[in-house]
Amino acid sequence: MSTKKIIIVGSGVAGLATSVRLAKRGFDVHVFESNAFPGGKINSANYGDYRFDRGPSVFTGPKYLKEIYDLCGEDFSEFEMVPLKTSFNYFFNDGLRLNLSNKRDEIIEEICSKLGEDRSTLEAYLDKAAKNYDAIAPMFIEASLHSWKNYTGKSFFKALSRITKYKLFSTMNEENQAAFKNPKTVQLFNRFASYNGSDPYQAPAMLNMIGHLEINQTPYLPKNGMIQITDSLYQLAQKFGVQFHFSERVIEILKEKNNVKGVKTEKGTYDADAVVSNMDVSFTYERLMQDVPRPEKTLQQEKSSSAVVFYWGIKKSFPELTLHNIFFTDDYKAEYEGIFKEKKVVDDPTIYINITSKYVKGDAPEGHENWFTMINSPVDIGQDWDTEIDRIRKNLIAKISKALGEDISQYIEMEEILDPRKIESMYHGKQGSIYGNASNNRYAAFRRHPNFSKQFNNLFFVGVSVHPGGVIPLALNSAKIACEYLEKRVN
Numbered sequence: 001m002s003t004k005k006i007i008i009v010g011s012g013v014a015g016l017a018t019s020v021r022l023a024k025r026g027f028d029v030h031v032f033e034s035n036a037f038p039g040g041k042i043n044s045a046n047y048g049d050y051r052f053d054r055g056p057s058v059f060t061g062p063k064y065l066k067e068i069y070d071l072c073g074e075d076f077s078e079f080e081m082v083p084l085k086t087s088f089n090y091f092f093n094d095g096l097r098l099n100l101s102n103k104r105d106e107i108i109e110e111i112c113s114k115l116g117e118d119r120s121t122l123e124a125y126l127d128k129a130a131k132n133y134d135a136i137a138p139m140f141i142e143a144s145l146h147s148w149k150n151y152t153g154k155s156f157f158k159a160l161s162r163i164t165k166y167k168l169f170s171t172m173n174e175e176n177q178a179a180f181k182n183p184k185t186v187q188l189f190n191r192f193a194s195y196n197g198s199d200p201y202q203a204p205a206m207l208n209m210i211g212h213l214e215i216n217q218t219p220y221l222p223k224n225g226m227i228q229i230t231d232s233l234y235q236l237a238q239k240f241g242v243q244f245h246f247s248e249r250v251i252e253i254l255k256e257k258n259n260v261k262g263v264k265t266e267k268g269t270y271d272a273d274a275v276v277s278n279m280d281v282s283f284t285y286e287r288l289m290q291d292v293p294r295p296e297k298t299l300q301q302e303k304s305s306s307a308v309v310f311y312w313g314i315k316k317s318f319p320e321l322t323l324h325n326i327f328f329t330d331d332y333k334a335e336y337e338g339i340f341k342e343k344k345v346v347d348d349p350t351i352y353i354n355i356t357s358k359y360v361k362g363d364a365p366e367g368h369e370n371w372f373t374m375i376n377s378p379v380d381i382g383q384d385w386d387t388e389i390d391r392i393r394k395n396l397i398a399k400i401s402k403a404l405g406e407d408i409s410q411y412i413e414m415e416e417i418l419d420p421r422k423i424e425s426m427y428h429g430k431q432g433s434i435y436g437n438a439s440n441n442r443y444a445a446f447r448r449h450p451n452f453s454k455q456f457n458n459l460f461f462v463g464v465s466v467h468p469g470g471v472i473p474l475a476l477n478s479a480k481i482a483c484e485y486l487e488k489r490v491n
């Protein structure tokens with residue numbers, strides 16, 4: 001049993017998962033978190049009578065959380081999840097609505113009957129997404145891409161056999177256009193690019209496998225909302241003796257030759273046998289290791305999208321809305337060009353409304369709803385966000401009101417706003433990017449920073465800004481991979 005001391009910078013979902021894994025292996029783990037609460041972007045806030053999950057709302061890949069429960073000898077059925085009655089409701093500007101159920105077969109039926117697609121085409125498309133995911137995940141998501149061993153094993157050849165079936169230059173949109181007759185179906189499947197903050201008109205077609213996670217599998221919501229994910233990890237961490245230091249920002253990683261030897265925080269200096277950074281990797285270099293040469297090419301990759309979120313307490317209940325609701329733009333291409341090229345939000349952006357009070361009854365007073373109303377946005381490059389937010393707010397209210405047939409502004413009794421500037425300042429995510437790097441080219445997976453340092457033997461990286469990338473399941477895998485390296489290098 002090792003008593004080596006490990007310091008983790010940050011308690012996002014990846015930092016927490018790392019802390020549990022290492023503590024369970026007998027390390028003496030200390031987590032330093034600049035916020036007063038654990039969880040990073042997966043946190044919760046009460047505004048008046050309403051509770052909101054402030055960040056993520058879609059939980060894919062619960063099996064990666066189960067893996068941690070299993071490792072700890074805990075029963076994953078205690079992490080209670082509610083199967084959703086419906087997956088997504090879609091609203092188009094011309095009045096068409098799609099209500100997608102929680103079953104693949106019924107989803108296919110709805111798309112065929114409302115959008116005129118062929119059942120066999122949809123079935124083949126979704127089967128292919130499943131096969132791609134099963135072949136690609138073990139190599140690109142569940143293992144390091146920075147170890148030669150990964151390029152010689154079975155999973156490499158399985159992944160390679162799927163990749164070579166692709167025209168490597170095709171984008172998600174090109175594959176979807178070739179597959180479907182109706183532009184609305186193309187738009188629906190293009191939307192999965194937004195799940196890791198990418199652009200379907202640039203991202204490689206292989207990413208169409210994301211649809212598999214939502215349509216082929218039953219969608220769930222943790223019983224108490226998304227906060228349950230980080231709450232449960234925090235509880236496991238405490239159970240295995242992890243020590244948390246909240247409201248204590250790390251300001252420097254201390255180094256000696258080819259090793260790191262601890263951290264300096266706003267309050268003191270702490271020794272460690274290894275350091276794991278859950279801080280955005282660009283900021284780790286820029287702010288915590290200023291005197292170290294940076295891997296510029298890796299750090300200069302295009303960032304993922306950011307977001308503007310309006311947390312609205314709504315004093316009415318809307319039966320036509322479900323947990324996840326999308327109000328599509330007519331011009332998806334212009335929306336993405338705005339986000340990634342022009343760095344602006346178009347006048348008619350796609351809106352996502354998440355309403356946990358549909359399932360978690362205490363999240364809003366009886367007859368009221370908690371609307372997490374989000375649009376994807378460019379990262380912060382110094383736009384005049386205050387003016388932008390006024391414009392975006394007006395456009396959102398007009399669009400939703402038109403779709404629902406009444407002025408929703410009269411029902412907003414509470415409002416809080418999150419924008420790219422706040423995302424950067426609250427979570428130290430560079431420019432407010434929410435998923436690290438975008439996957440807007442076919443090399444993106446290979447250009448993410450590894451989960452270890454090439455310069456310092458005992459420095460490791462976890463979280464969405466490093467391999468394997470954005471979203472919760474990938475952040476959980478970053479923890480697993482980093483821990484494997486750490487155990488080899490530090491024991």
Ligand SMILES: Cc1cc2nc3c(=O)[nH]c(=O)nc-3n(C[C@H](O)[C@H](O)[C@H](O)COP(=O)(O)OP(=O)(O)OC[C@H]3O[C@@H](n4cnc5c(N)ncnc54)[C@H](O)[C@@H]3O)c2cc1C
Nearest residue numbers: 010012013014034040041056057058250279463464471472
């Ligand atoms: C509005 C929004 C919606 C999203 N929707 C989804 C979704 O539906 N599904 C999904 O899977 N993902 C979604 N995401 C992305 C998701 O939040 C991330 O995938 C994941 O939570 C990131 O986890 P992380 O561990 O990488 O980092 P973070 O959550 O960013 O945590 C990093 C932590 O490190 C701390 N920290 C940083 N620097 C220091 C320092 N120097 N000293 C001390 N502490 C420090 C920060 O305070 C923070 O707590 C969304 C994000 C946002 C903001």
